[in-house]
Amino acid sequence: MMDQSTSTLTMLPTQASTIAPGYDLLFWVITYMCVFFFVLIIGAGTYFVFKYRYRGGEHRVDTNHTHNTTLEIAWSVVPLFLCIGLFAWGFKLYLDFAIPPKDAIEIRVTGQKWAWNFEYDNGAASAKEFAVPLNKPVKLIMTSRDVLHSFFVPSFRTKMDVVPGRYTTMWFQATQVGPQQVFCTEYCGTSHSDMLAKVLVLPEKEYEDWLEKHRDDPNATPADKGKKIFNGKGGCNACHAVAADQAIPVIGPKLWQLFGRAEKMADGAQLTVDENYIRESIEYPNKQTVAGFAAGAMPTFKGVLSDKEISDLIAYLKTLK
Ligand SMILES: [Cu+2]
Numbered sequence: 477m478m479d480q481s482t483s484t485l486t487m488l489p490t491q492a493s494t495i496a497p498g499y500d501l502l503f504w505v506i507t508y509m510c511v512f513f514f515v516l517i518i519g520a521g522t523y524f525v526f527k528y529r530y531r532g533g534e535h536r537v538d539t540n541h542t543h544n545t546t547l548e549i550a551w552s553v554v555p556l557f558l559c560i561g562l563f564a565w566g567f568k569l570y571l572d573f574a575i576p577p578k579d580a581i582e583i584r585v586t587g588q589k590w591a592w593n594f595e596y597d598n599g600a601a602s603a604k605e606f607a608v609p610l611n612k613p614v615k616l617i618m619t620s621r622d623v624l625h626s627f628f629v630p631s632f633r634t635k636m637d638v639v640p641g642r643y644t645t646m647w648f649q650a651t652q653v654g655p656q657q658v659f660c661t662e663y664c665g666t667s668h669s670d671m672l673a674k675v676l677v678l679p680e681k682e683y684e685d686w687l688e689k690h691r692d693d694p695n696a697t698p699a700d701k702g703k704k705i706f707n708g709k710g711g712c713n714a715c716h717a718v719a720a721d722q723a724i725p726v727i728g729p730k731l732w733q734l735f736g737r738a739e740k741m742a743d744g745a746q747l748t749v750d751e752n753y754i755r756e757s758i759e760y761p762n763k764q765t766v767a768g769f770a771a772g773a774m775p776t777f778k779g780v781l782s783d784k785e786i787s788d789l790i791a792y793l794k795t796l797k
Pocket of ligand 1: 587624625626660661662663664668671
């Protein structure tokens with residue numbers, strides 16, 4: 477059922493992303509290092525048990541020879557440096573995994589009991605399977621509708637928790653055309669083991685075709701829907717300006733060039749605007765107040781706008797340059 481190819485030699489899944497070979501190399505270095513020291517220590521122990529076995533007669537204790545300083549320093553310092561080396565190597569790989577390239581394609585992923593949904597910037601949407609282009613960095617911006625989930629693509633060697641009420645991100649660059657298996661790896665209830673999806677890695681042209689095929693309304697991107705909510709259902713335009721040349725009463729902060737800006741709060745804290753910041757501003761506007769603005773002036777939209785609508789608003793706010 478699962479077309480997850482596995483190398484028979486290593487018993488690991490196929491290496492289908494740019495970071496996979498580096499991860500596996502470190503894995504094998506640690507494994508063989510453990511094998512080496514296991515054989516060395518158990519071998520030496522066995523040898524000494526045999527060599528210094530009791531052969532009858534009186535026990536002799538050599539009181540002049542209590543220890544060997546050189547040996548003891550060596551077996552402390554050598555492992556110390558090995559551990560430091562492994563840490564530095566692992567940390568470098570972690571940074572490669574944690575920091576997505578700036579030009580990565582963004583795909584929004586929503587987990588819910590028990591399915592994955594995918595949304596693209598051009599309005600394309602899908603469930604159960606989603607396409608990514610070959611040899612291009614892809615960033616997933618993930619959230620959950622209900623409980624904790626976790627998004628795992630073994631052949632990419634990437635895994636990240638998917639948490640209700642916040643966004644987590646994960647990136648990868650696929651190096652092999654073909655479908656790869658996605659698992660949920662956070663136990664999330666009865667059908668947890670059915671919470672599967674496929675990543676379809678496609679050559680650029682086929683990827684574009686797939687995107688075209690999966691947008692139901694070619695004119696309504698998440699940003700388009702967000703703009704409608706902003707000026708309609710949300711009524712955000714009553715208090716917020718979205719362009720420098722707009723002549724409306726400025727009750728709330730200007731919302732253009734919002735993303736990534738460092739915002740000062742009334743309590744002196746400095747926050748960088750990202751997805752979580754905006755979501756919090758919309759759902760819990762009283763938790764933090766932007767310096768220079770009235771506390772409590774903005775009503776909460778929690779329970780008024782759905783998670784999906786808030787995500788659309790965020791997509792829209794992102795486009796305000
Ligand atoms: Cu799950």
